[in-house]
Amino acid sequence: MKIARGFLKPCFAVAAVVAVLAAVAGWITVGSAGAWAAPAGVALAALGFAGSVWxxxxxxxxxxxxxxxxALITYAVKLMLVFAALWAVQSTVPDALPPFACGIIGGAVAWLTTQAVWAYKAKIPYIELSRDH
Structure with missing residues (x-):
């Protein structure tokens, strides 16, 4: 599985770029609440995917x-954490909820797209090759 986890670095790199873009978009659309909420949503998505891999x-x-x-357990836990985070943001800073939610969606799309492109380009054998030969 070590070879198959090679997508983590590119996924985190793309998530970092998306977080910066989300911060700018959040600042432009909502102001200071959007500037922190949108990249926080991206970070939550990225950390959720990385936690599942781990x-x-x-x-x-x-x-x-x-x-x-x-995988099913981590999926259920991630959904609960995302809903709890959305509730916490909505309860404390309601103006930050739309950019936070958009950040989660953007982070998930960026992560999954990067992972799909990496998997398409990766040279991963679909069988275990023995090193004894």
């Missing part, structure tokens, strides 16, 4: 059959 890769070391249950 959790699935960790459980894969124990038993490959545990990867699907762990």
């Amino acid at each position: 959790a699935v890769a960790s459980v894969e070391k124990i038993d490959l059959r545990l990867t699907l249950p762990m």
Whole structure:
């Protein structure tokens, strides 16, 4: 799985660029609340995806059959955390909710697009090649 995690660096790099762009767009559209809320949403999405990768890769070391249950568990936990974060932002700074939500969406789209492009270009064998030969 180490080869298959090679997408993390490009995904974080793209997320950083998107966070900067989100901060500028948030500042222009909403003001100071948008300047921090939009990149915070991007960061939440990126950290959520990276957390899933870490959790699935960790459980894969124990038993490959545990990867699907762990992926489903992390998905459920991420949804709860995102809804809790949206509720917290809405409760404390209602003006920041739209840019925060847009940041989450933008971060998810950027991450998934980068990961898909990386996977398309990657040379990953679909079978385990033995080093004994």
